[in-house]
Amino acid sequence: MLRNYFKIAMRNLWRNKGFSATNIFGLSIGIATCLLIMLYVLDEISYDRFYSNADRIYRLNSDIKFGGNQMSLAVMPAPTGAALVRDYPLVEAAARIRQTGSILVKKGNENIKEDGQNVGYADSTIFRVFSFPMLYGNPDKALTEPHTLVISERIAQKYFGESNVVGKTMILDDKQPYKVVGVIENLPTNSHLKIDFFLTMLDHEDSKIDNWVSHNYTTYLLLKEGVKPAQLEAVFDNLLLKYVGPQIKQAFGSTLNDLKKSGSYLNYSLMPVSDIHLYSDRVAEVSPNSNVQYVYIFSAVAFFILLIACINFMNLATARSANRAKEVGVRKVLGSYRSSLIYQFLTESILLTGIAFVLALGIGVILLPLFNDLSGKQMTMSVIEHPLIIPVLLLFTLFTGLLAGSYPAFFLSAFEPIQVLKGKLSQGAKSSSLRSSLVVFQFLASVFLIICTVVIYQQLTFIQNKQLGFNKEQVLIVNDASALGNSTESFKNEVLRLEEVKNGTITGYLPVPSWRSDNLYFPEGEIRQDKAVSIQSWNVDYDYIQTMGMQIIKGRDFDKQLPTDSSGIIINETAAKLFGYSNPIGRRISALTDFKTQQTRAYTIVGVVKNFNFESLRQNIGAVCFTLGNAPGSVSFRLSTENIPATISKIEAKWKTIAPGQPFNYQFMDEAFTNVYQSEQKVGKLFITFALLAIFIACLGLFGLSAYSAEQRTKEIGIRKVLGASISNIVALLSKDFLKLILIANGIAFPLAYWAMSTWLQDFAFKVNIQWWVFLIAGIAALLIALLTVSFQAIKAALINPVKSLRSE
Template structure:
């Protein structure tokens, strides 16, 4: 029986090649899209799962509200980890990381430096928490000795080639000699720590032994013992806060922890599972930018929708051929064939089509994978060697075939032999409603994707054109300025003399991704904790405000003519408002160091700079201050509108002259700004790609249904033409019903799209409003696409000779 089903199915597919192609192509597009998105989702969900006991490893997060600012940190105080380990036997191991930015690195025997972007201090217990195999070195002694390091296998090959790295010396920033004590396997790419290639012994970091409960700078990881609940362990944090943090608050602020809470301020510690960090954590001081679970949900829904509309397309195309298959069904039923046999036949055809579609989908997905990886910034591979992958693929083909073929099988096998053999194909009203509902579903998905794409691109355009309070264009940034050492200021001054340079500044702090430091400030004479303000403290030079094109609201900038400016401070409007200063200029504020000395620095407000977006547009503008201080991380150079390559070459020549052997790295500020929103740009590109695919599949379905309608109403069209109906009358008649369906899909899809995109926009403190014209544009585009699709079949039917359509009567 099965052999007979397969033989007839193959004959039907070969006989109706165009119909088979449309079916296979539409289903393949849906399956290929679903496959790519599934690979993306699996890739995103696999982060940090390669570590053994990953389910028992958690990181401590800190939530702090103080001085009018909310801080969500991925870091915790330096003493927290080992205090917890000492006080609570539920912990099997703890470890800390202190990310220390980039370093210039070279072998001791070399004069040429290379730049390593992510260098971190690590406790010797790091390998007790994380199961990263050591290729060389003694795991029991590693990172215990001062000025020792562990490097990845990648770095070992980079600096030492085939030599044994153990015992070799690497020089950091030209003055720190570190001995390589171990080589670890490369941390898996699917880890939030994948960029860690160099770990320095924590014993060198004096901050790690400061016992400072107020300075939050350490990534803190806890490995719970088997059977210990993270939720239960979290309850111990309140005891820690009362026992240790409370005494620190009392000592520094002169208030108890409860008094601090009553004023609206607080400190909270929570645990986040290691496997949740990549998708559920977007906090200050992350090792690297993480992804967002929201996008995983969005793409998973898109995958389901695309597969759904592909199946809908299959159903519509199958029912569109019902008139052609009706006589076949009538003859077979008249000869004694049971309905169950007919259903089996049609389901077999559907499953066979599904298998062909799956094969074609894999070819499409494999061919499109490099482009998709480029769009998604991934390195996803096809898991050809996975038995589970092939098993799931085969099951999917069967399930999709059954789902897509079930309705046509029920529909076609239900025809009454006598009626269909007389040429009167049954028109089931309920079946018509279902087909219409399927078309509405298809175009509803398309409308939602079109609106989503429009909102994303409108938001990105808003980000690009919004006035930021500073000028990001024509600003060249030179990295690693500390490599210049004592020549840094001289380099900056020499650069300023170049003909195409307006001004230059030397700092580590810029509005684009760079250093950040929060300090606690108090108005003069008011040291109560409720008067405190958490404020960014940026070390700048005299030319900073000029180079970034900032505007002063009141007062003045730093000036060399006033030596007392070394104790001056410039604050932004947000800080003045939080401090309660109506006329800030001349006021004095204290900077509380919050260290073991409890010392403070006093500043006089010289001026107020107009608010500018020094952080992402996802955040409101917070309190910011600028002081004159040494900070040699970066050189920012404002260029005139002239020959940029020539100016960069001149700057590089100066660099090589003043810092021989040091790498020359540069970027433009507007590029850094764009990188802040790279994930949104990728999402927009992926969205528009799948929106186009959904429209193509939807058009195939609409094409099928319009063919079905034209076929069903052939004789009606013939009669109307005999009675004088024009081609335009016929086209209007056949198109009108489909336009109603498209309009209904717009009405249903628009509010759903508005809700989803409004939720997405809430991630931005500054965002566009979802304008009415986005819905109108999406609706008009959908109507136009539907008209173009339907008109082909409508015009074809309208131009048919009525004699041919009526001669069978």
């Protein structure tokens, strides 16, 4: 019987080649897209789940509101982890990581720059908390001595050409020898830790200071078996009272309760390591994270695309019902049961879906490299990496076939043979309200995706073009200026002699991802917690504001002719507001330089700079100030030339003259700014791609449906033409039913899209307003797409000679 079902199914598919090709192609595109999104979602939710004890690893977070500043931090005070292990038996082990920026690694006579995201100081217990497989070396003894490090196998191969390099020496920053005491496996790409160099924490002096108010260390805990995170979080208040309270009391004469009463707070919390990638967007993350919203969005998009493809199948199959009605009638007269007919139609559906799925796998394999480029991932369809992929795909094929074929099977098998054989079966698009509902759903999803795509594109464009309070265009940042040693100023002056260079400044503090330093400031003589203002404190030189293109709105810039400016300070508008100064020029404020001893340094406000965005546009502009000081992290130059490559070559030549053997690394400020929004850009590109695919699949179904609608109304069209109807009349006749459905889809999609995009935009402090014309464009676009799709078939039907369509009458 099954063989017979299969044979009949093959004959029907072959007899209706056009229908079969349309359905198979639409389904294969939908399934291939769904598979790619599924790989993306699986990769996103797999982050940091590969550790043997992942369910017991937690990161400590801190939430602080103090001095007019509110911060959610992924870092903790240096002594926190050790105190928890010492005082509370709930904790089995603790480990800290402190990232300190990029390093230079000696390879022969060459210095190679390693990105700061790949480098971190770490406690020796890091290998107890995390189950990093150590290929060579002893994890129990690693990082227990000064000037030692553990590297990944990739780094061992890169610098030594072999994996077992334990005992060998690496020269860092052109001066410090480090002994390799371990080589670990390369960390998987689905890890929020990207570190290849683990330097011993013993070499980081600040790690030994008993300071409970400075937050700089990413701290991980390994809880003991059976311990719930809530049990440990219950002791955090006692921890704060025991260690933080006395230091607050010593500095300000206030207790933690006094801080809470004034509206300030300090809270600690735990986050599972497996939640960090999708649920954490805090200050000082060890690497950029994603957002669980995108997982939900793309999961929904995959579902909708697959559903649209299945709807196409159901629409086309039911639209063809008239062509197979007599077949059903004859079968029933000859004794076929309805169940047999259902099995027959489901067999056809599963067979078609199986063919589509094989084609979809091929499409997926071909498109995966492009998809990896768009998403910034390294996903594969390897059965080894995804052992469940084969059974999942088989079940997926069966499910899709049953879902897509269920309605046609039950619909066709329900025909009454007497009515069918008398020719009384109703025909046309109007005969099925369900089919109309499915068309509405298809274009509802398409219009929804069009609106979301336009809003996402608007927001990304807004980010790129927003007035930031500084000019990011044509600013060249030369990184790792510390390699110049005492010649940094000479390098700057040499480059400024080039006619293509307008200005230059030496500092590691820039309004793009770079150095950051928080400090507490007070009105002079009022060192009290209720008077504290938390401010980003940046050391700059005399040329900083001019080079960055910032605007002084009150007072003046630093002046080389005024020696008193060594104790001068420039604040932004937010800082002035937090101090409550309407005219801050000449006011004296003090910076707290030592928390325990309450040592301060007084400054005179000489200027107020217009607010500028120095953090992500997801956040409101915080308080920042400039003081004159030495911070040679980078040298930035504003260029005034169109021939950028030639100018860079000249600057590089001067670098090599002053610092031979040191790598010349640079970036442009606008590129550094854009990199902050890599996640949104990738999501935007993916969303646009998927939206276009969804619209294409919907149009493919509408194309096939309009073809069958025209076929079923061939004689009606012939009669209308004989009676004088024009081609435009025929096109309008066949198009109006579909266009009504598109209008209904628009009415439902508009409020849904508005709600979804309003929710997404809430993550940005600076965002576009959703304009009414976005909905108008999306609605008109959907109508035009539908009209063009249907009109092709309508015109084709209208051009048929009525003699041919009526010759059987």
